[in-house]
Amino acid sequence: MNRILIITITVSVMVLSFCGCKEKLPPASSEKAALLEIQMTCSSCRKVCSVKECKRINQVLFNCPHCNRVINISKARQK
Numbered sequence: 001m002n003r004i005l006i007i008t009i010t011v012s013v014m015v016l017s018f019c020g021c022k023e024k025l026p027p028a029s030s031e032k033a034a035l036l037e038i039q040m041t042c043s044s045c046r047k048v049c050s051v052k053e054c055k056r057i058n059q060v061l062f063n064c065p066h067c068n069r070v071i072n073i074s075k076a077r078q079k
Contacts, residue, residue: 040076044069 036052045067054062054071062071 038073040071040073042067042069042071043076 036050038051039048040051041048042064045064047064047066049065051062051073053065055065056062057070060072060074062073063069064071
């Protein structure tokens with residue numbers, strides 16, 4: 001009885017893992033692409049990095065890729 005249950009669960013997980021959305025996502029908007037290219041200076045290490053290089057915390061806060069300090073993109077000095 002246990003073997004049949006384990007086999008049934010295994011097969012159902014395998015079948016369900018192949019189900020999913022096959023549609024491709026639409027291309028990113030030009031506004032969002034321009035936002036990712038903004039160059040800013042970290043206040044701690046003084047290195048210049050773009051938004052796309054940084055690790056995102058939320059919509060405004062990012063971590064610097066060099067020193068890992070939190071950068072507020074709305075207050076950061078932009079180059």
